[in-house]
Amino acid sequence: MGTGSIFLMTDxxxxxxxxxxxxxxxxxxxxxxVLLYSDDIATRDAVRLAVGRRPAxxxxxxxxxxxxxxxxxxxxxxxxxxxxxxxxxxxxxxxGLGLCRQLKNEIFSCPPVLxxxxxxxxxxxxxxxxxxxxxxxxxDPIAVAGAVAELGRRVGALTNASS
Numbered sequence: 142m143g144t145g146s147i148f149l150m151t152d153x154x155x156x157x158x159x160x161x162x163x164x165x166x167x168x169x170x171x172x173x174x175v176l177l178y179s180d181d182i183a184t185r186d187a188v189r190l191a192v193g194r195r196p197a198x199x200x201x202x203x204x205x206x207x208x209x210x211x212x213x214x215x216x217x218x219x220x221x222x223x224x225x226x227x228x229x230x231x232x233x234x235x236x237g238l239g240l241c242r243q244l245k246n247e248i249f250s251c252p253p254v255l256x257x258x259x260x261x262x263x264x265x266x267x268x269x270x271x272x273x274x275x276x277x278x279x280x281d282p283i284a285v286a287g288a289v290a291e292l293g294r295r296v297g298a299l300t301n302a303s304s
Contacts, residue, residue: 170201171297172224175289176217176252178208178237179229184257184280185209188227191282197290200297211235218248224296225289226254230263230270231278238270245271253292255285 175192179185185207195201206221208214211232218226226244228237241254256272257280258264267275273295274288 170195170199171293171300172201172203173289173293173296174204174206174221174223175202175225175227176206176208176214176221176223177227178211178214178232178240179257180209180232181229182209184229184231187280187282188257188285191280191285192289193286196286196293200290200293202289202293211240214240215244218244218251223252225292226252227257227289228254228272229257230266230275231257231259238266238272241270241272253295255288255292257285 177185177188179188189205192202206217206223208217214226214228217223226241228241230236230238232240237256238258241256244251244254253273254271256267256270256275258267258275258277261277263277264275273292276284276288
């Protein structure tokens with residue numbers, strides 16, 4: 142697989158119904174609150190620039206919270222409400238893959254997680270981490286935006302289904 146690939150890690154999330162899929166055509170967008178973790182400001186900037194305000198017509202990022210340490214991520218996820226987490230697997234000293242696994246095992250109703258892996262061959266590590274999707278470094282802006290949009294749709298579909 143090329144560097145522009147998005148790797149599906151789990152298939153446990155609901156897909157939108159026909160009425161929810163129609164949300165995009167009506168002009169309304171799924172609104173997301175995203176937590177972004179990387180110790181590297183250049184990686185955080187690259188993700189935010191790739192995703193932008195609207196990674197897809199039907200998905201809009203309302204807010205970003207950037208974290209540079211694993212402790213800040215854990216505190217933010219425990220106290221805040223996020224629709225999506227983006228974790229850098231190459232962060233140091235605590236990588237996003239181990240952090241993802243910890244959050245998935247310790248946080249009730251952990252939001253979907255997109256992990257950024259070191260290379261395309263690290264898909265097995267992303268699966269181990271229990272991530273929902275993975276995008277490898279070097280980051281392809283289209284793949285990153287596509288992954289955020291896909292997870293945003295899943296969140297929106299689940300939110301609408303529970304309403």
